Amino acid sequence: MKYTVDPWIFECNPNIIFAIVIGKGLKNSETSESDTLKLEAAEHLLRERVSMDVIKTHPDFLVYREALTNVGINPNKFMNSVEAMGKRVIKGDRLPRINALVDLCNKLSLENVISLGGHDLADIEDDLMVRKTIEGDEFLPFGSELFEQVPPGEVVFTSGSKIQTRQWLWRQSELGKMTLETKAVFFQLVGFKGEHLHKIQGTVKALEHLIEDRFEGAYETFYVDANHNEIEFDY
Template sequence: MKYTVDKSVFELNKDIKFGILIGENIENSETTFADEERLRQAENKMREEIKPENLRSLHNVELYRDVMIKSGINPNKYPPSVEAMFKRIIKGGQLPVINALVDLCNAVSIENGISLGGHDLRDIHQDLEVRYSRKGDIFLPFGAEEYEDVPEGELVFTSGNVVQTLKWVWRQSELGKLTNESSNVFFQLVGFEYNEDSTLKKSMDEIENLVIKRFNGKVKRFLVDMNNDSIEF
């Protein structure tokens, strides 16, 4: 299977980088006390360090919003999913416990202020691509049973003509959601730098470590950017 980022995406920001991890033979489970404790600690630290009025100034959030604006998406109406999640936390809310993999991915996202999506590969049957939507693209909203048509010209993450994430990093589909039975998972992280101190590398390291040590799985790891816009896995 291929994963490709259309060259037009890098015209929005030449530094966009997509960290891809393929988790194999994952043994997901109900959330343990230790799993939830990590999530709550991440939430508490975010509340202590970030004020609501400074949320949009967070490095990655600011850049996600800029890319969305340049692509024609209004981030005030369709905020990056992590911005909405962080806003909920900073205002005193807690994320619900779902399962160990989802909760720990959320913890890593909060700890590093980065967009991190996990997609169950059993629901993905065609090549993956980040591109502008085309006529015939469809989307199954979370919790829905009927597909919706996707307007042409919107930045999306898609498998064939089935959109996995609508309006770039706004909302994931019902297809690919992570459950206790998820064992082969496609992780997509979005950053703008990749070095030892970058949130992207740290987050990829954390997810790789969790897949191997917490979930007894294996990992294949890739970096996609303007100089390497396609991979096969």
Template sequence: MRYTVDTAVFAINSNIKFGILIGDNLKNSETTKDDEDRLRAAESKMRERIQADNVRELQSVSFYREFMTQAGINPNKFPPSVEAMFKRIVKGGQLPVINALVDLCNAVSIEQGISLGAHDLADIQADLEVRHSKSGDIFLPFGATEYEKVDEGELIFTSGNVVQTRKWIWRQSELGKTTINSKNIFFQLVGFDDKEDSSLIKAMTDIECLIENRFQGKCRKYIVDCNNTCINF
């Protein structure tokens, strides 16, 4: 299978980096006490250092919003998913317990302040792309049973013509959602720096550790950027 980021994406901002991990043969489970403790600790630390009115000032959130604006997406109407999640947390809310993999991915996202999507490869039948939408692209909203058409020219993450995430990193599809039975997962992280101490690399290392240690799977990882726009996996 192939994953490609269209060159038009890098024309918006050449510094954008996509951290990709493939987790093979994972053994997901119900959320344990240790799993939930990590999630709650991440939420608590975020509340200690960030006020509700300051979420948009987080460097990653600010970068995501700026990129969306440059891509023609209104981040006030379609905020990056992590912004909505972080606001919920700092206002005192807790994320629901879903399953170990989802909850620990959320913990890593909170700890590193980064956009992190996990997609079950069982639902993905065609090559993956980050590109602008075109005629014939369709999307199955989370919890829905009927597909909706996607307007042309929208920045999307897609498998063939079946969109996995609309408005870049705004909303994931019902297809590819991570369940307790998920075994093979495609992880997509988005950052703007891939230095060793960057949030992107730290988060990728955290996910790799979870894949190999918590979920007893195997991991492959890649960086896709303006100098390396596609991978085969």
């Protein structure tokens, strides 16, 4: 299977870098007490580091807002997932506990302020791509059984004509959600070169460790950037 990022994305954001981790043979479970404590610690750490009045200008969140703006997405109307999650936590709410895979990915995302999405490969049949939508692309909203048509020109992450994430980093589909039955996952992390590079590299290492030690699986890792915009993987 291929994963490709449209070169136009890099023309708009030359310093962006994608990390792709393919998790295989995973043994997901309900969230344990230990998992919960780790997520709670990440929530507490973020509240200590960032206040609500500066979240939009904080360097860790600002890079995502600028990346969205650079491809024509309004970051206020279509807030990237890591900022939306961060806002909820900083306001004092706790994230819903779903299952170990989801909760520990959220823990890594909050801890490092990194966009991290997990997609169950059992739901993915066609090559993956970050690109603008074309006629015929469709999206299955979370919790829905009815696909909705998406007009051409929207930046999305898609598998063939089935959109996995709308507005690039905004909202994931019902297709690909990680459940207790999930065994293989396409993890997509989005970060930036330069002073932010260590953040995505550290998050990848932590994710690899989780896959092996917590979920007793194996992994394969790839990086995608302006000089290498396509990968192929097996699962």
